[in-house]
Amino acid sequence: MSADKKRDLLKETDRLREEGRPEEARSRLLALTAEYPGDAEVAYRTAWIHDVLGLESEAVPYYERALAGPELAAEDRRGALLGLGSTYRVLGRFGQAVETLRRGVEEFPDDGALRTFLAMALFNTAEHHEAMRLLLELTATTSQDPSVQRYRRAIEHYAKDLDETM
Structure with a gap:
């Protein structure tokens, strides 16, 4: 064929x-x-x-x-x-x-x-930490929601270490 x-x-x-x-x-x-x-x-x-x-x-x-x-x-x-x-x-x-x-x-x-x-x-x-990190990074970089974008830097920061509280 x-x-x-x-x-x-x-x-x-x-x-x-x-x-x-x-x-x-x-x-x-x-x-x-x-x-x-x-x-x-x-x-x-x-x-x-x-x-x-x-x-x-x-x-x-x-x-x-x-x-x-x-x-x-x-x-x-x-x-x-x-x-x-x-x-x-x-x-x-x-x-x-x-x-x-x-x-x-x-x-x-x-x-x-x-x-x-x-x-x-x-x-x-x-592997909950890695799963959460991926989703937080994805949310921070792709969301068009103004309230998410307002806190984008904080979301990206905490995505790296969810156990950090301050």
Whole structure:
């Protein structure tokens, strides 16, 4: 199959998903996966549709395959890291979630969603201080709330050491 044909089939699976027909998209993606077993983009889309359908356990090997090499475009790689980390967390595989999401934050340090999901996974591993630090830093740097911005410096200061009281 040509690269153009594969791209057209992937667009069609996106359309099916957007139209609320994820089962049809999944069937087509599974067929594409059989034809392109090593294709990172196909694996990522297949993982994603499994997540959409609540089939997290089935999504994991596709995410892992998608992330195994350097082929994914940056935006898809970011999404795959977030998706895999979040899926590990949902499955109660908290250590793997933290490891995956840390890797995502290292590669994409400005991504607030990755930092937020990492904070949730850190909470699940009882790393409460680091989870809180991440969320406070994210709040201080991204909130448009005037009252948060008024106290931004204090929030950033205390984010570094929550045990400090003065």
